[in-house]
Amino acid sequence: MSVMDVITTRRSIKNFTDRVITKDEIEQMLGAVCQAPNHRLTEPWRFYVLGPESREGYGRALGMRKAKKVEDPEAAQAVIDKVGRSHRALPGMIIVAITQNENLEIREEDFAAAWMGIQNLSLAAHDMGLGTHLKTGAIMDDPNGRTAVGVAEGERIVAVIEVGEPESMPEGRARCASGDWTTWVP
Numbered sequence: 143m144s145v146m147d148v149i150t151t152r153r154s155i156k157n158f159t160d161r162v163i164t165k166d167e168i169e170q171m172l173g174a175v176c177q178a179p180n181h182r183l184t185e186p187w188r189f190y191v192l193g194p195e196s197r198e199g200y201g202r203a204l205g206m207r208k209a210k211k212v213e214d215p216e217a218a219q220a221v222i223d224k225v226g227r228s229h230r231a232l233p234g235m236i237i238v239a240i241t242q243n244e245n246l247e248i249r250e251e252d253f254a255a256a257w258m259g260i261q262n263l264s265l266a267a268h269d270m271g272l273g274t275h276l277k278t279g280a281i282m283d284d285p286n287g288r289t290a291v292g293v294a295e296g297e298r299i300v301a302v303i304e305v306g307e308p309e310s311m312p313e314g315r316a317r318c319a320s321g322d323w324t325t326w327v328p
């Protein structure tokens with residue numbers, strides 16, 4: 143596929159097949175992150191590749207947050223168990239974290255660089271016949287979630303990336319043409 147084809151046909155994948163994702167495939171995707179532009183070559187990214195135990199632990203931490211809205215204790219426990227199980231069942235889960243520079247300007251640049259890397263990863267995965275779904279949210283700061291991941295103290299989790307072979311390719315919603323958002327400044 144051309145780069146433009148990869149960019150325009152990539153979609154967030156919600157359902158994966160059972161196909162196992164190999165260490166080599168994960169390393170190729172992480173290698174794509176490392177090729178991203180990063181100012182001053184700070185290489186801020188840190189990767190956590192989760193196995194079944196830690197995936198379930200992270201899922202249970204997420205489930206606990208969801209369960210807070212459920213009054214019945216049995217139903218709340220069922221939510222925790224279900225989210226834990228669904229995360230264990232994922233073919234792959236990668237956490238991208240970044241180091242937190244003392245300099246706020248560098249910190250912001252590092253956050254931006256991490257997202258450039260994450261897009262590289264998503265595009266590389268798609269080119270390899272795999273799919274990704276990016277997940278973010280307050281869970282990334284939750285002590286239970288962080289413990290499950292084993293993220294180092296002082297690092298910021300930027301994204302949780304579910305990865306696997308797509309069960310099907312979603313159509314994707316139409317995007318506006320760039321012209322709708324463009325001002326050509328003389």
Ligand SMILES: Cc1cc2nc3c(=O)[nH]c(=O)nc-3n(C[C@H](O)[C@H](O)[C@H](O)COP(=O)(O)O)c2cc1C
Pocket residue numbers: 152153154155275276277278279314
């Ligand atoms: C910064 C960022 C955070 C995202 N967080 C979530 C998330 O927490 N949960 C989710 O289901 N999708 C999340 N997504 C995926 C978007 O919802 C998705 O990209 C969007 O719906 C467009 O669909 P597409 O990726 O198939 O083009 C996130 C995407 C980005 C760029």
